[in-house]
Amino acid sequence: MIKLTKETFSQFSKIPRLNLINSCMGYKSANLIATKSADGISNVAVFSSVTHLGSDPALLGFILRPNTIPRDTYTNLKETGFLSVNAISENMISAAHQTSASYPATISEFEMTDLEEEYLDDFEIPFVKGSPVRLLCRYVNEYPIVENNTIHIIASIEAIYYDAILDREDKWLQLDKVNVVAINGLDGYALPQLLKRFEYARVNQEVKEKL
């Protein structure tokens, strides 16, 4: 095992420090968050911090970087109160990564990348066409993280759209059936395949595979 202490890695130059700290806690969810400004300009950006918060009510959280530079996603979701969260599948990774370029707020990433916007049920918030799992979410709250000047955004899930191939009696969405990816670090895109699903774990009982 190689050991790096905080004293060591905090002295790294920026790129290796970002690489190490972004990859050391495992795979991250891969989603495109789309919003619309009050002026009607669409925005879409790749996020790797979308995390389950709770199921009843259905809530998710994600992290926004400091507001010292323009952050269209934040501005838009405060203006309209809504956002969409769109799973990234294998065929979208290059376009998804391109959304991380610093486009000005007056330009929609949908114009500048191969991603296409799509409107569902006449609602004014854009979704990403072709994404196999899409969530319509409402802004609920935000918690400033004082330790590093980030913001933890809390959103409620108002509607879920998913590829019909994923429908099951028990409502578990088996993500590898629609080639959803995961993110490794800042810039690595990986394709997971299901190994096993387990039954609820109980004391004094061997863990059982769910068949």
Added chain:
Amino acid sequence: MIKLTKETFSQFSKIPRLNLINSCMGYKSANLIATKSADGISNVAVFSSVTHLGSDPALLGFILRPNTIPRDTYTNLKETGFLSVNAISENMISAAHQTSASYPATISEFEMTDLEEEYLDDFEIPFVKGSPVRLLCRYVNEYPIVENNTIHIIASIEAIYYDAILDREDKWLQLDKVNVVAINGLDGYALPQLLKRFEYARVNQEVKEKL
């Protein structure tokens, strides 16, 4: 596409609601968090909510469920101030899932599962033997999420241990080289394989694969 609105899925019975909401926002990180009580009893539990918060300082966050039932991880990390975060690899998934059974606080999950504890550098906090990426972390702060009575724990990364096979000049840890898994929903364990890594995205430039 199948559409489920909040009005529909909030009326689901518990299992399908948990399955749907836990799987609809993509893959989750797969880690074992290990702690030690003031009495010296080790605890280890599977977590799917560990998320990158920032690299300078190096911080992560994770979500703890309501404190209405005993939560050994929380009690221990408040007592000692330290925890370890251990990546779950393919050969550990069954034992990792077994840690989610409701063992009493007086029993260590290391005794009841195939996971083995290991101590590094004479530090009193247990690590999970065989885990290919392990973080020693210090409790920093907590943010109560009032919307659903969960707690967002903030921890700093004090040291990183990783398999020597992962060492690279740019310090990116390529997780598929050591078979780190990702979690799909509550109980699905998936093995990712790297598709591509991209260069930093720039306006007016096609996204380039990092070779």
